[in-house]
Amino acid sequence: MIGLNTDSNTSLLQQIQQRQNERLEQLASGRRINSAADGAAAQxxxxxxxxxxxxxxxxxxxxxxxxxxxxxxxxxxxxxxxxxxxxxxxxxxxxxxxxxxxxxxxxxxxxxxxxxxxxxxxxxxxxxxxxxxxxxxxxxxxxxxxxxxxxxxxxxxxxxxxxxxxxxxxxxxxxxxxxxxxxxxxxxxxxxxxxxxxxxxxxxxxxxxxxxxxxxxxxxxxxIADTDFAQATSELAAANVLNQSSIAVQAQSNQQQGAVLSLLS
Missing domain, CATH: 1.20.1330.10 (f41 fragment of flagellin, N-terminal domain)
Structure with a gap:
């Protein structure tokens, strides 16, 4: 039986979206460290x-x-x-x-x-x-x-x-x-x-x-605490590009999976 696994793509997409959310929070708050979760020692x-x-x-x-x-x-x-x-x-x-x-x-x-x-x-x-x-x-x-x-x-x-x-x-x-x-x-x-x-x-x-x-x-x-706006903006832009690419890859993978399943049915 053939199994098609897209878990790795999904995990990567989640990581990228988490990075997007972190950079958005940093830009919105003006703070690089918003809680101990962002860096316990720094906090x-x-x-x-x-x-x-x-x-x-x-x-x-x-x-x-x-x-x-x-x-x-x-x-x-x-x-x-x-x-x-x-x-x-x-x-x-x-x-x-x-x-x-x-x-x-x-x-x-x-x-x-x-x-x-x-x-x-x-x-x-x-x-x-x-x-x-x-x-x-x-x-x-x-x-x-x-x-x-x-x-x-x-x-x-x-x-x-x-x-x-x-x-x-x-x-x-x-x-x-x-x-x-x-x-x-x-x-x-x-x-x-x-x-x-x-x-x-x-x-x-x-x-x-x-x-x-x-x-x-x-x-x-x-x-230590404040956002480097230039760096955060650059990283957010990079994360956006990666997110779009991952979504495209995910869509292509889903399409291929559908084609294979149709052949097997």
């Missing part, structure tokens, strides 16, 4: 890189939050510096021997207003509900995709450190003592501003390095 690498990209991007956001916090604190300290400098200027003015008690009382009224401004600035300088100038503490920011990558912002109780300048009274205090209190306050605030400036620079530097890392890791992930 694992893509997952790790994706995790790193997402961690880097959140860390960049955290770093810029740190910059904003430092800027808010710096703004408060800048206002305090201006007020203390004005208090110092008024203290020198009060040291003029030609002034009488009434004159010094008028000067003290302005000093008292400036002292109130300083106290309000200390209490009202906050970021996301966190006091920045009225409490000792530390605020931590995660600025990396991995453990141990934090930057800490130290907060200070500036108000308690400025108690002497907040108690200046030129109507009853010597000019020398008042000036010493003002100068000490300027030093204290200046040191705090210097520390904040260094911390802000640290945040900005970290954000820049994270942004560059994000570009590099994203590019690496893209090389």
């Amino acid at each position: 694992q690498i893509i997952d790790r890189l994706t995790s790193q990209v997402e961690g880097n991007r959140q860390s960049i956001s955290n770093a810029y939050d740190g910059v904003s916090l430092a800027q808010v604190a710096e703004g408060g300290l800048s206002g305090i510096t201006e007020d203390v400098n004005r208090i110092r200027e008024l203290t020198i003015q009060a040291g003029n021997g030609l002034l009488n008690d009434s004159d010094r009382s008028a000067i003290q009224q302005e000093i008292s207003q400036l002292q109130d401004n300083i106290s309000q600035t200390v209490e009202q300088t906050t970021f996301a509900g966190q006091p920045l100038l009225s409490e000792e503490g530390s605020i931590s920011f995660q600025v990396g995709a991995n453990a141990g990558q934090q930057i800490n912002v130290n907060t200070q109780d500036i108000g308690s450190q400025l108690s002497d300048v907040l108690n200046i009274d030129v109507t009853s205090q010597s000019v020398d003592d008042a000036l010493a209190a003002a100068d000490a306050a300027i030093e204290t605030v200046g040191a705090a501003r210097g520390e904040l400036g260094a911390t802000q620079n640290q945040f900005e530097s970290r954000a820049r390095s994270l942004s560059q890392a994000d570009v590099n890791v994203t590019a690496a992930r893209s090389r």
